Amino acid sequence: MHELSVVMGIIKIAEDYAIAAGAHSVDEVELDIGTLSGIDMDSMDFAWKQAKKGTMLNDSVKKINSITAKAKCLDCNAEFPIKNYYDACPVCGEHLINIICGKELKVRSLLVS
Amino acid sequence: MCATCGCGSDGKTTYFLVDKDLSHIRDHNHSHPHSHDHPHDQGHTHPQPNEKKIIDVEMDVLYQNNLLAERNRGYFDAKNILALNLVSSPGSGKTSLLEKTLTDLKAELCFAVIEGDQQTNNDADRIFATGTKVTQINTGKGCHLDAHMILHATRGLKPADNSVLFIENVGNLVCPAMFDLGEKERVVIISVTEGDDKPLKYPDMFHSSTLCIINKIDLLPYVPFDIEKVKANAKKVNHKLEIIEVSCTTGEGLPIWYQWLKSKVLQPEPAI
Numbered sequence: 589m590h591e592l593s594v595v596m597g598i599i600k601i602a603e604d605y606a607i608a609a610g611a612h613s614v615d616e617v618e619l620d621i622g623t624l625s626g627i628d629m630d631s632m633d634f635a636w637k638q639a640k641k642g643t644m645l646n647d648s649v650k651k652i653n654s655i656t657a658k659a660k661c662l663d664c665n666a667e668f669p670i671k672n673y674y675d676a677c678p679v680c681g682e683h684l685i686n687i688i689c690g691k692e693l694k695v696r697s698l699l700v701s
Numbered sequence: 702m703c704a705t706c707g708c709g710s711d712g713k714t715t716y717f718l719v720d721k722d723l724s725h726i727r728d729h730n731h732s733h734p735h736s737h738d739h740p741h742d743q744g745h746t747h748p749q750p751n752e753k754k755i756i757d758v759e760m761d762v763l764y765q766n767n768l769l770a771e772r773n774r775g776y777f778d779a780k781n782i783l784a785l786n787l788v789s790s791p792g793s794g795k796t797s798l799l800e801k802t803l804t805d806l807k808a809e810l811c812f813a814v815i816e817g818d819q820q821t822n823n824d825a826d827r828i829f830a831t832g833t834k835v836t837q838i839n840t841g842k843g844c845h846l847d848a849h850m851i852l853h854a855t856r857g858l859k860p861a862d863n864s865v866l867f868i869e870n871v872g873n874l875v876c877p878a879m880f881d882l883g884e885k886e887r888v889v890i891i892s893v894t895e896g897d898d899k900p901l902k903y904p905d906m907f908h909s910s911t912l913c914i915i916n917k918i919d920l921l922p923y924v925p926f927d928i929e930k931v932k933a934n935a936k937k938v939n940h941k942l943e944i945i946e947v948s949c950t951t952g953e954g955l956p957i958w959y960q961w962l963k964s965k966v967l968q969p970e971p972a973i
């Protein structure tokens with residue numbers, strides 16, 4: 589779905605930084621992607637292959653650091669990993685939880701030449 | 702440009718401010734004389750050919766959109782405009798809710814509307830018929846509005862100070878969740894003809910919204926829709942979500958929505 593927009597955003601950031609560093613190609617893009625970032629990895633792979641063609645990222649590989657989402661229960665303060673927003677606290681069974689991490693969608697670093 | 706669904710395919714987005722004469726639509730298709738690029742303050746060292754170099758970036762992929770969204774938000778704040786982003790699947794009743802609201806509250810509040818659709822001006826025409834200022838954005842293949850589009854649409858529309866600006870997003874419960882437009886409130890609408898597991902299927906949208914409107918409750922006797930279950934599911938995804946049940950057809954529940962809306966309108970601060 590929106591993964592193409594996301595990939596275009598990544599390419600834009602990578603090219604801007606690579607050009608500023610005087611590089612002529614981006615060899616690797618390191619990304620932080622949280623498991624609750626809303627990114628579907630298959631769509632992302634597909635969009636990535638299509639969109640990087642003819643850009644400085646043409647021969648680039650992406651390295652993904654997957655960040656497991658965690659939440660904190662507002663009732664009992666337990667911290668636990670979650671798969672979905674609607675998961676209940678494994679300690680007390682409540683749904684009053686706050687997401688601590690897992691929504692990341694970041695370009696962490698680039699390898700350029 | 703568009704591989705999967707065309708999100709981000711730019712250059713195909715068009716803007717129409719619906720004019721006094723309905724048959725005469727003014728084209729607000731902007732060329733881009735300005736750029737919203739951020740300045741680069743990285744050092745300009747030039748690596749030797751074939752020299753490899755690691756660059757630390759640490760930048761949010763949606764940085765550009767988020768920056769423009771904050772810019773829109775600042776504009777809305779400065780003019781005391783209450784901006785609401787309306788999201789739903791196609792056909793849940795976003796435009797119907799707006800038609801009712803604009804008609805019923807026109808004596809009390811000042812409104813402006815931005816309509817987002819892939820094609821056609823039908824929704825903008827429906828809004829215009831209520832006597833409200835409206836700009837239609839056609840996204841072409843794009844399946845969501847983004848902050849950049851709102852920036853341009855707002856410039857053409859020029860919503861009045863202290864007004865309420867409704868932004869009807871493209872009918873889609875997936876990608877609009879990721880794109881902050883600079884709105885104050887995000888309102889997700891579902892209708893009783895949809896499944897009661899919708900909040901669980903589209904959790905990002907329900908998690909990022911502040912209000913959920915359940916529409917078409919006049920049809921409850923005819924459909925297998927468990928309203929208590931959908932409310933429980935929505936609350937599981939987002940315990941802060943407020944929920945209002947309405948029917949745009951019979952008007953049931955609309956006063957509660959109007960009350961909610963008016964409670965969000967801030968009185969302008971007196972000039973000192």
Ligand SMILES: Nc1nc2c(ncn2[C@@H]2O[C@H](COP(=O)(O)OP(=O)(O)O)[C@@H](O)[C@H]2O)c(=O)[nH]1
Nearest residue numbers: 791792793794795796797916917918948949950
């Ligand atoms: N029965 C019933 N139909 C409704 C209600 N609200 C909207 N509709 C119908 O649902 C259809 C889609 O509504 P529309 O406002 O265009 O949905 P949008 O795509 O979300 O903007 C139209 O045929 C409306 O007449 C309602 O409360 N009850």
Ligand SMILES: [Mg+2]
Nearest residue numbers: 795796824869
């Ligand atoms: Mg509509």
Ligand SMILES: [Zn+2]
Nearest residue numbers: 589590706876
């Ligand atoms: Zn999409």
Ligand SMILES: [Zn+2]
Nearest residue numbers: 661664677680
């Ligand atoms: Zn707990």
Ligand SMILES: [Zn+2]
Nearest residue numbers: 733737849853
């Ligand atoms: Zn622009």
Ligand SMILES: [Zn+2]
Nearest residue numbers: 708844845876
């Ligand atoms: Zn989209």
